[in-house]
Amino acid sequence: MQIEMIVAVAENGVIGHGGKMPWRLSTDLKRFKKITMGLPIIMGRHTWESLPGVLPGRLNIIITRSKLDLPEGALVVNSPEAALEASKETGSKRVMIIGGGEIYKAFEAQADILHLTKVHAAPEGDTYFRLSNPDAWHEASREDVQAGENDTADVSFVTLRRT
Template sequence: MKISMVAAVSENGVIGCEGKIPWSLPVDLARFRVLTFNHHILMGRATYESIGRPLPGRVNLVLSRRLDYLASGCLVVPSFDDAIRLAQFGHESELMIIGGARVYEQGLLFARQIYLTRVHAEFEG
C-alpha cells in the first residue's frame, strides 16, 4: 500500500492558523477531493474537530491517543501503525495523510509521495 500526504503551504510555510486554513482556493479543494475520494484518509484529532464532520466518500481515520475519544462516522486509531494496518485490512491502495502538523511530521517517515499545493501568498500561522 502506498502512503501519501496531501497538503497546501503558503510562501512563509503556514499550513493553518488556529485550527483553520487561512485561505480559500476552490481549485485546491477540488483537487483535494479528487485525490482523496474513495481512499482512507488519516488526520489528527484537532484537524477532525476543525472540519467538524467526516469527509464523505472516504474512510475517515482519526489519530488520537485518547482511548475514549469518539468521532462520529470515523474510525479512531491510537497510533500510526494501527492506521496503516486498518487501511491495509480494508484493501486500500493509497492511504492519504491530510494533517495536521504533528500528523504530517509522523507521516514523513512513511510517505512515498506528497501532493503539495503552494499558495503564493503569506499568512499568519
C-alpha cells in the same frame, strides 16, 4: 501500501492558524476531493475537529489518545502504525495523510508521494509544514493556477515523488 501526503502550504511554511486554514481556496478543495476520494484518509484530532464532519466516500481515520464520539465512517486509533493497519483492512493499496503538522512529521519518512499545493501568500499562522529532507524528493509535475472567483491566492499544484 503506498503512503501519500496532501498538504496546502504557504510560502512562509504556514498550513494553519487557530485550527483553520488561513485562506479560502475552492480550487484546492476540489483537487483535494478528487485526489482523496475513495481512499482511507489519516489525520490528527485537530484536523478532524476543523472538518464539518466525516468526509464522505473515504474512511476517516483519526489518530488521538482522546475519546471521541464519532459518526459512521470515522475511526479512532492511537498510533500511526494502527492507522496504517486500519487502512490496509479497507483493501486499498493507497492511503492519504491529510494533516496536521505532527501527523505529517510522523509519516514523512515513509511517504512515497506528496501532493503539494503551494499557496502564493504568506499568512499569519501557528502550524507549519517543512520537509525534513527536501533532497529526498523530486518534482514530478507542476501546474500553476491563478486564483479563481472563490480563491484568496494563486496556487501551484506540485506532485513530489521520493527519489
